[in-house]
Amino acid sequence: MGKLHSQAMFFQARAAEKVANPILQRALQKAKPLFVGKRAKGIGALADDRLEFEQLRSACVDIRNRVLSDLDVWLDIFESQAKATGAEVLWAKDGEEICELVIDVARRHGVTKAAKSKSMLSEEAHLNEALAAAGIQPVETDLGEYIVQLAGETPSHIIAPAVHKTLDEIADLFTKTHGRPRQTDIPAMTREAREVLRQHFLSAEMGISRCQFLIAETGSAALVTNEGNGRMVTTLPKVHVVITGIEKVVPTLEDFATLMRLLPRSATGQTISNYVSLLTGTRRPGDTEGPEKTVFILVDNGRAKLLGSAYQEMLRCIRCGACMNHCPVYFSLGGHAYGWVYPGPMGSVLTPLFTGLENALDLPHASTGCNQCGSVCPVRIPLPKLMHQLREDQVTGGMRPWSERFALKAWAWVAGKPALYHWVVRRAARYLKWLADDSGRIRVLGLAPGWTVGRDLPAPAGKTFQELYAARKRD
Amino acid sequence: MSSRDDILKRVRAGVGKDDFARRKAVAEAYMAAHPRGPQPTLSNELATRFQAKAEYLSSTVEQIETMSDAPAAVARHLASLSLGVQAVATPDVAGLAWVAAGLDVSGRVAVDADKVGISGCFCAIAETGTLLLLSGPASPATVSLLPETHIALVPVSRIVATMEDAFALLRAERGSLPRAANFISGPSRTGDIEQTIVLGAHGPCRVHLIMVKG
Numbered sequence: 157m158g159k160l161h162s163q164a165m166f167f168q169a170r171a172a173e174k175v176a177n178p179i180l181q182r183a184l185q186k187a188k189p190l191f192v193g194k195r196a197k198g199i200g201a202l203a204d205d206r207l208e209f210e211q212l213r214s215a216c217v218d219i220r221n222r223v224l225s226d227l228d229v230w231l232d233i234f235e236s237q238a239k240a241t242g243a244e245v246l247w248a249k250d251g252e253e254i255c256e257l258v259i260d261v262a263r264r265h266g267v268t269k270a271a272k273s274k275s276m277l278s279e280e281a282h283l284n285e286a287l288a289a290a291g292i293q294p295v296e297t298d299l300g301e302y303i304v305q306l307a308g309e310t311p312s313h314i315i316a317p318a319v320h321k322t323l324d325e326i327a328d329l330f331t332k333t334h335g336r337p338r339q340t341d342i343p344a345m346t347r348e349a350r351e352v353l354r355q356h357f358l359s360a361e362m363g364i365s366r367c368q369f370l371i372a373e374t375g376s377a378a379l380v381t382n383e384g385n386g387r388m389v390t391t392l393p394k395v396h397v398v399i400t401g402i403e404k405v406v407p408t409l410e411d412f413a414t415l416m417r418l419l420p421r422s423a424t425g426q427t428i429s430n431y432v433s434l435l436t437g438t439r440r441p442g443d444t445e446g447p448e449k450t451v452f453i454l455v456d457n458g459r460a461k462l463l464g465s466a467y468q469e470m471l472r473c474i475r476c477g478a479c480m481n482h483c484p485v486y487f488s489l490g491g492h493a494y495g496w497v498y499p500g501p502m503g504s505v506l507t508p509l510f511t512g513l514e515n516a517l518d519l520p521h522a523s524t525g526c527n528q529c530g531s532v533c534p535v536r537i538p539l540p541k542l543m544h545q546l547r548e549d550q551v552t553g554g555m556r557p558w559s560e561r562f563a564l565k566a567w568a569w570v571a572g573k574p575a576l577y578h579w580v581v582r583r584a585a586r587y588l589k590w591l592a593d594d595s596g597r598i599r600v601l602g603l604a605p606g607w608t609v610g611r612d613l614p615a616p617a618g619k620t621f622q623e624l625y626a627a628r629k630r631d
Numbered sequence: 632m633s634s635r636d637d638i639l640k641r642v643r644a645g646v647g648k649d650d651f652a653r654r655k656a657v658a659e660a661y662m663a664a665h666p667r668g669p670q671p672t673l674s675n676e677l678a679t680r681f682q683a684k685a686e687y688l689s690s691t692v693e694q695i696e697t698m699s700d701a702p703a704a705v706a707r708h709l710a711s712l713s714l715g716v717q718a719v720a721t722p723d724v725a726g727l728a729w730v731a732a733g734l735d736v737s738g739r740v741a742v743d744a745d746k747v748g749i750s751g752c753f754c755a756i757a758e759t760g761t762l763l764l765l766s767g768p769a770s771p772a773t774v775s776l777l778p779e780t781h782i783a784l785v786p787v788s789r790i791v792a793t794m795e796d797a798f799a800l801l802r803a804e805r806g807s808l809p810r811a812a813n814f815i816s817g818p819s820r821t822g823d824i825e826q827t828i829v830l831g832a833h834g835p836c837r838v839h840l841i842m843v844k845g
Contacts, residue, residue: 430819
């Protein structure tokens, strides 16, 4: 799985490093209340129009389930509708094939520069590296993605890619890259990026975008952005390539309208994003603008095998980011700790499924079990349940470390013998009490010192519950 | 095996059903019926609601009586912001009496140098304060995208309640989608630097809506 460049195996090591990084912690602590507050306000405002969150949620779940339960049919309909509008429809099994197809389209049309609107699938494929290696300059145009690209990093959030970056860091990056005097006024910095990126929009021969949904009825791509970069890259360059997952189909325009009542609200709290574009086919007769060539690349990369599996519900995901915005683990560590494209609870489920459970052993455990993610998910994906399922799969697949497996086996053996169990527990209670200092706290836990690195363990009373109960009964 | 066939084979295996033709007929019947999800109950009349929501999204809004008042209204707006007298307009509104209002307006696609873009709209949506613009030779999409200032003429008679109503109007009047159907809700914005909202990311920095009553 080296080609996936997943660093998810190093979650624990990275987590420690992220917790100790004061700049990252400052950025995260600033962002969290904003994300949570905005969504709460957006969902709360539904009541003004007498809409109910739970009712809309059910409608969104139904739409996504309708598609997934007959995905072969809906893909067939989408493909024929898209082709009828003049678009080309290509299919990619994995990230490598995404890169091959994009580079092939680029070569056919003499492309030297590609302007990109944020695409997490292109992150799955490491498309930017492949394009650069093929002599094609990739330019990220979402402001957050642009910042991340300048820093030579990867996005740490699917909606706010540069949430881990502070103003000072961004000001330094701009000064270094743009060769202009350093600015720390956010509107002025945005203006500067606008001026630089405008020239790229105008000169790129290819626009690459994601899409939030594929509309089967019309063969369209639905693209939602706030900055307008999505509109730019799908309007100005002569070639437009849409890269999207095969699960993204929705049946009708009405279904799209329903999903749009929850997607922006769940993501940023907005009632609607600034730009929602339905892109259908290519430049029409009489048009003097718009792409002459539109290509859809429909990607599997681990999605098809989830159909009919215990993890099918994960394919309902509409990539709003609400799960990570409400996750205590995400906001303790930031997105990079997760080691692959998707962070937070949805990433803790998707990364093991897409890159192999054995390559992301810690991620299904990166949960406090609080179910904040499950309760805000607009398509009701039971994220904690799926993480639990992945943990079970690790156990049945023999992937847990031998020490953990041995300890559990030993515990099960002892627990099956009540007399022995009570004897062991009595010894353990006394041992722990003996370990404690005068204030009744254990500073260093002998057999597992890792547990007491950042905290003390309150010591037990020294007697087991049964001993205390028996003593009280005698009184 | 091609990647297409390979992927579809895996999808079919995952779906685990065989009666493709029957299921496709069911899907087509669903599309033909295009049922709506939960619909909002809007508390105000549509024009009032549209204006309130558009202003909330940082657009500025004024009302005029008839379309022939539009050039003078645009001229006043541009003068109030010292934005000059030159503008690019979508050809469908380029025929208004711009010269008489002292403006230099050309009907065409927009280019980078254009500072002001004037467009009509296909319809507007009261629920969210949104414009729907359809691309085409008479209504190129760049006019509402490249200039820093976008001014849109919005006939009150073209304000519908919801996105679903806009789709119904589109089906009735056009039959199919244009290359780009753009729903526009206020000026372009970003929050990517420390979650601070800034207007004017890549698209227009300001959007002015002129609601036309007559």
